[in-house]
Amino acid sequence: MQIPGRLGEGASERQIRRPFDSLWDGSEMDPLWVESVLRVGKKRYRVILNGLHFSWTQLDKQNRDKKTVSVPVSELIGVEEGKAEIQPQKKVEESELHFTVFSVKRGRHGGGSARLWTVGRTQFTCSSRDLRDHWVTKLRAALREKSGSRPQRLLVFINPFGGKKRGVQIYRTLVSPLLELAGISAHVVVTERANQARDHILKKELTGFDGVVCVGGDGMFSELLHGVIGRTQQEAGLSEHDPTVTLQPCNLHIGIIPAGSTDCVCFATVGVNDPVTSTLHIIIGDSQPLDVCSVHHLNSLVRYSVSMVGYGFYGDVLAESERHRWMGPLRYDYSGCMMYLSNRSYSGVVQFLPADPQYSSPRDNTRCLSGCRVCSESTERLFPQSDASSNASSYSTSQYSQDSSLSDGDWVSLEGRFRCVSLTCMSSSCPRSPLGLSPAAHLADGTGDLILVRDTHAMGFLKYLHRHTNTEDQFDLPFVEVHRVRAVRFSLPPGEVESDEEEKVEEGEKGMEEGKVELEGERDRPTRRSVSQQHLAERGEERGMGDYRKKKKRDFLCGPCCSRAPSVSVWNCDGEILPYTDILCRVHGQLVRLFARGIEDGAGTRNCRAGSRKCKGRCVLHT
């Protein structure tokens, strides 16, 4: 076949494959290699597809190279014959000489300083139909061969009531056309009740699906998380309740299309909250491992968390905001102000199992960005017998050698009064706090950061809170300490337990109903079914909320600035109130995988003058 090459019409494929320029990768044998002179609009381009890149270089009249655009094959979305458009809706104009390539394009900064991904569209004009067909065949072959990790079939759950109730519309207009373009089929479930997605994943047949995707907020993500982890443990015959058990890492990837009022997990793992960016990460099969914290009470699993488990201020804000749901998202600001003004602190005993300090520290001024060295070295440590590059696709129990013991190592114990106690498995950055709760935390190193804010005066605490919104170091305060940990226990000091029990007895005497629920809870304990299978946690939550609401009703009767502050707070676990105060948290390294790649270099940071004294070089490290 005669294929027009860079030398013009009639150059043979052999001529074209000569190693004549800098893009030649030395691979004479690369079956995907193809090069031609094509047109984009009226301009001539030398277009090359090699094993790893598809690139086009503008030529001047003397055939000299001008500007080059190069796209990794892994970031090609699809190829269409003819003149195709995808937005605002798919339209293809038949043409024998044209083909259109869709690829990932980094766009403007979105919501912080991270870049949005958009769909780049380039229409190439060939000199013959043969050449056009040749290019389409080669590009599609490249897509197939070089993108083994791309999903083929997805199970999508849409929460029609999440955020601004635009989930269905977002999926129909922004997500579905891109999946179709990429040749990915999707089975869509629009949820009709809470926990439907979780139950579906736990109970229904999932053969053939390469991933589950939620269109919603952090609550929907949590459903998928519990479903995927629960199912994996069921299939592996492991008990989720035992905190010493090494859980089986999950092969089914999770995708998040942000459409909620809080989309923190998406922001912390992608860098922006944007449905198109997230869809593109799913399409190209990005894979980001994620640590998960299991939260236990009396050897029963209560919940899983990936973002934050917080007691004191963060628990109080959540509980207060629940009373003001009618305010919409504004309720968090309102409740934050009220809880700040109420100036509370709580007694507690905190015990933790420190992580090995030789690998990283919460104050080493690094950021966990895409391709993070600390996380990839952790992969080798967590999965020593597996090929680190291939463990993205599958794990087996025998390969998985995570340190399961909570008894080895020395537990450190601290007691005192705290404004807040928080454990986070990731930086927990969000648009309002672009560096997050713990800026140097890692997504996938098998550790969490324990932040203890001891009781202090109101201005000191305000300073601490304010530093989350700028580049100042929130840990550089005398009443704040941070520890990188593998596990944490929290309990009330003995005296506090007694007074709390007294309160409960008082309340118990006032209402038989509460006692009835307790008994039901007790009845569940001996059988201890999987939290994910069952409804133990759910019932526990209701019970806990009941206790808490009753107590709060009394505490808040005279407003948050009431003279008698409660002696016990509640735990906020990724936006859900936990029904227990005494808990044990264990971090499970890389337990799940998301369709994401972490925050790309230069993303997720704020504009900050390099070398600014206050940022202590943090900005320099990741701009």
Ligand SMILES: Nc1ncnc2c1ncn2[C@@H]1O[C@H](COP(=O)(O)OP(=O)(O)OP(=O)(O)O)[C@@H](O)[C@H]1O
């Ligand atoms: N059809 C449904 N009806 C009612 N609740 C649902 C439905 N589908 C999902 N949910 C529940 O709604 C909760 C919130 O959903 P999601 O996280 O998507 O939205 P959100 O607006 O960010 O939530 P939040 O109200 O917590 O800010 C989830 O915990 C989920 O379990």
